[in-house]
Amino acid sequence: MEKVVLLGDEAVALGAIHSGLTAAYSYPGTPASEIMEFLIRQSAGGKNFVAKWCVNEKVAMEEALGVSFAGQRAMVSFKHVGLNVAADPFINAAITGANGGLVIVTADDPGFHSSQNEQDNRFYADFARVLCFEPSSHQEAYDQTREAFDLSEKLGLPVMIRLVTRLAHSRAPVEVREPRGKNQGFKYGYGPDWTLLPANARRRYGDLLQKQKDLQAYAEQCRFNQFFPPEPGQRLGVVATGLAASYFREVANRLETRPAFLKISTYPFPQKKLLELIEQVDEILVMEEGYPFLERFIRGVAGLPGKVIKGKMDGTLPASGELKPEIVARGLGLPVRNGVSLGDFKLPARPPQLCPGCPHADTFKALNEALQGYERGNVFSDIGCYTLGALPPYRAIQSCVCMGASVSMAKGGAEAGVYPSVAVIGDSTFAHSGITPLLDAVYSQTDMTVVILDNSTVAMTGAQPSLGTGEPLDKMLVGLGVSPEHIRVITPLPRNHQLNVGLIQEELAYHGLSVVIARRECIQILGNK
Amino acid sequence: MYNIIISGVGGQGILSIAFVIDQAALAEGLYFLQSEVHGMSQRGGAVESHLRLSETEIFSPLIPQGEADLILSVEPLEALRYFSFLKPEGTVISSRTPYVNIPDYPPLEEVFREIKKVRESWLIEAGQLAKQAGSLRAENMVVLGAASRYLPLHEDNLKKFIRVLFQSKGEKVVETNLKAFDLGRQAAESQA
């Protein structure tokens, strides 16, 4: 078998290609972006299969659903919060069911490396009542993706794969198998199954409930869920999921006697195996990346009589942040080695910052100056490199919540009396989720100013193409109904500073809806040209 | 097991160093597992890669605290950031050339003094040597060259994959980076 060096993200991508992928869709977001980056590189411009960045995750999910309806295999991937955006079609896709294999990949970010939260998307799989894989290694990321496609068609349901940052963004050799071809011929979904009128939906939901026992039966015999009995005399049992199982394996050989060990890679989880473990031990330690998802099930309300349950809920492991080998070692009562101490040397932090020469820096300087003298103003912002404008020396923005929230919050703020109420949003974020709230503001003729930072790319995640940049963006604004006199374009450059301040001041003073486009290409993509 | 932390500032080519070591390890039949940083920190922030080499299967993508054999840093202050990972008997190889993009960068002598508290530590004039090799951007390969005699990998393999890495950028870039590697190796040897 051939060995290929892959990121965890890429192992999933290659697994999908080898499963006979017809189309894949995504929106950039750390730590998931490298899945689509890899697919695009391998797609030979769409000759081999379709691999596309979409305007947002909801659209990506729905496009994938259309592929599945047509009987072909589709994958959609995004970072954890992307599933919030795609939640509507995702939940309903469990009810329509999948025709061609449909796999949803979520890359969770415990530890907040590049995210606003550390939500655990295993809850979503449970919520939608679909099966979820959680690989513990690169090899499993590849193997489970292949399994996920087959299983999706067998069950007639979408299947989810949950990655975490440290797996998504680490690299290791993976053994790959013979690729499978694409699904042949046209076999459309059955219309009434896919038309979720209440009568149909009720029937389909009944089918979904019926299938739950098949999911459970699969979990019980799935080769990725493994139980190892304890060594004689050991009364501890470890239940570990995904990457946590690998951290456990890393430190387990330091224990004198081996605990019982249940490695879990699917949800629903293998209940019989879990009961087998519980029977053989007095103490159960649950280790999982993210929320205490499994631990809550095991504890229930009353716990397990006569057994001690440890994990994130009793403080044995930290309730927040990602797991690390030393955290897992401590949880097992093992000593952790000390590194080299810096004594009282004070190590300054080196936070990320806007690149020298970044266009956003010039926009923030101009905006800050234009806002001077106003007492009730506020700048709502959004998600992208420009969120770093919250930090010194700019301190130019006062919010960042979720994709597109700047525009909607500025409207709400304006309606509560904020003046000037300013939204600062990037071009791609605007395309993703800023258009609909702007339409709302047009309809209400809200007194607010939207600053669109048009750097013509999705810069933060590595310069993916933006779907709302340049002239099409200008036309879109006119089309949405923003008054053309109040769509102003500036070029954020130090030499234009005074000009830009003046122009922004005019639009802040205007009592109505205005849009200022700050247009200059991200210097990183300039450098790549 | 041989554990390496590669550190520096976003944009300094940490992942290029990791690529060369990964591929050389694969060529020599070793297991490896290497974690890296993508996303926000790459914008001028502190970045690191944990790289583990072993003859047997590796499970954790992260090096446990106190278990790194080597810190290989393209920036001196960034070498210090990972000292809690370093074995007391471990090695530090760092560029002397600072990357100052924060207002509270400590006096350089203090940074060097801290690094030198580790017995096996080498400070390399990476900036100067990279310039001598033909490009300031080759600092990462200078540091890799300096570290090469510590790595459980053959020099030839490392060079082979430097070639692979830069091939698409043309022969001149390949030569510059190979020269940077050699200058780094010589500098470390002359200090030893």
Ligand code: SF4
């Ligand atoms: S990547 Fe582009 S947009 Fe982001 S900080 Fe750098 S120059 Fe600015």
